[in-house]
Amino acid sequence: MSTQRYELVFSEDPEAGEDVVVVAAAGGTGPGGHPVYEDASGIVRAEISDQGEVRILPSGGGQAPARVVRVRPVP
Template sequence: MSSQGYELVFSEGPDAGEDVVVVTATGQAGPGGHPVYADATGIVRAEISDRGEVRVLASGGGQNPARVVRVRPLE
């Protein structure tokens, strides 16, 4: 599931709406050794494995990263 970019789909619950954030490769590796992807602002950062497993990374102090519901490769 390797891609230059992904859509990260965040949701607060089954009845809540979704927030979609597009992230692209940064050229860096995360703590698990997988590529790190970031949005255009650099605030949303995620390590994504080749199996589609996502680890949202804190980009600043006091940040509480949300849980990702789904990840979709960009076409």
């Protein structure tokens, strides 16, 4: 059974702390062939492999996604 929700943990600056965004399965696959997940607004979209590798997918023009530090499954 695959995970349906994840927390994406973003951190640009260790002193600034972390931002956590919960994403849920959105259906479909990304360019790497792995499932796509998105937050409730649809702005944060990510392809997440079964090995925990994350690829942030642009959802609009002009986005410069932050570096993802880690991904955690949500029970």
